[in-house]
Amino acid sequence: MTCGTIHGVGLGPGDPELMSVRADRLLRGARHVAYFRKAGRPGRARGIVNGMLRPDAIEFAMEYPVTTEIALDDPAYNQALSGFYTEVTAHLVALAQTGEDVVVLCEGDPFFYGSFMHLHARLQGRVPVHVVPAITGMSAAWTVTGIPVTWGDDVLTVLLGTMSELDLARRMSDADAIVVMKVGRNLPKVRRALELAGKLDRAWLVECASMEAERAIPLAEAGERTVPYFSIVIVHGQGRRP
Numbered sequence: 001m002t003c004g005t006i007h008g009v010g011l012g013p014g015d016p017e018l019m020s021v022r023a024d025r026l027l028r029g030a031r032h033v034a035y036f037r038k039a040g041r042p043g044r045a046r047g048i049v050n051g052m053l054r055p056d057a058i059e060f061a062m063e064y065p066v067t068t069e070i071a072l073d074d075p076a077y078n079q080a081l082s083g084f085y086t087e088v089t090a091h092l093v094a095l096a097q098t099g100e101d102v103v104v105l106c107e108g109d110p111f112f113y114g115s116f117m118h119l120h121a122r123l124q125g126r127v128p129v130h131v132v133p134a135i136t137g138m139s140a141a142w143t144v145t146g147i148p149v150t151w152g153d154d155v156l157t158v159l160l161g162t163m164s165e166l167d168l169a170r171r172m173s174d175a176d177a178i179v180v181m182k183v184g185r186n187l188p189k190v191r192r193a194l195e196l197a198g199k200l201d202r203a204w205l206v207e208c209a210s211m212e213a214e215r216a217i218p219l220a221e222a223g224e225r226t227v228p229y230f231s232i233v234i235v236h237g238q239g240r241r242p
Contacts, residue, residue: 004101006123009026034104045106092104113182159178161189204233204235
């Protein structure tokens with residue numbers, strides 16, 4: 001029996017119209033569709049493809065055992081997630097070994113801070129794996145601001161809101177253009193780091209880029225507010241131009 005293929009399909013930043021033609025084709029033809037979600041939630045990736053799956057599609061919801069309940073540096077966090085990824089990988093391998101292809105839905109690009117990377121590492125050498133790249137959330141975010149993110153020789157630095165405030169400030173100080181991912185509850189820390197780096201006045205906060213709830217405002221005007229985890233902070237470069 002020919003082994004099936006696991007397809008890690010990037011869905012892009014959230015607007016279904018920003019999906020690639022290949023992603024759309026694989027998705028609409030898929031008999032088996034897997035996606036990550038928090039327990040009790042429908043799942044962001046699954047929401048993007050509402051109305052696009054074939055009627056007889058078999059869905060496999062991969063529910064995280066933890067999200068923010070345990071600190072990232074707690075050994076229990078990695079232990080719980082490692083067991084989870086091993087378990088769902090076994091399920092996907094079993095399907096592929098019966099000859100079935102599986103489409104794994106991935107928000108943004110599968111190889112850019114995505115959960116699929118942890119499956120990809122475990123699937124290597126066991127079954128065929130194919131990855132479909134996509135427009136990233138950060139690309140949609142800087143487009144929403146209406147300002148080019150880099151000019152000339154600008155160097156783009158991508159940071160994470162989960163980093164320490166001092167590390168953020170240090171790297172921000174050395175950067176030309178900046179993207180901060182995974183903002184959410186880390187927004188006050190990101191704001192303080194940008195102020196320390198002297199770049200708060202150039203920062204933008206973008207929420208839900210390319211989706212109905214899309215919002216982009218200068219960070220200095222955002223006030224004390226709760227923002228979605230996948231919000232992004234952008235600092236545009238000011239480099240060489242003709």
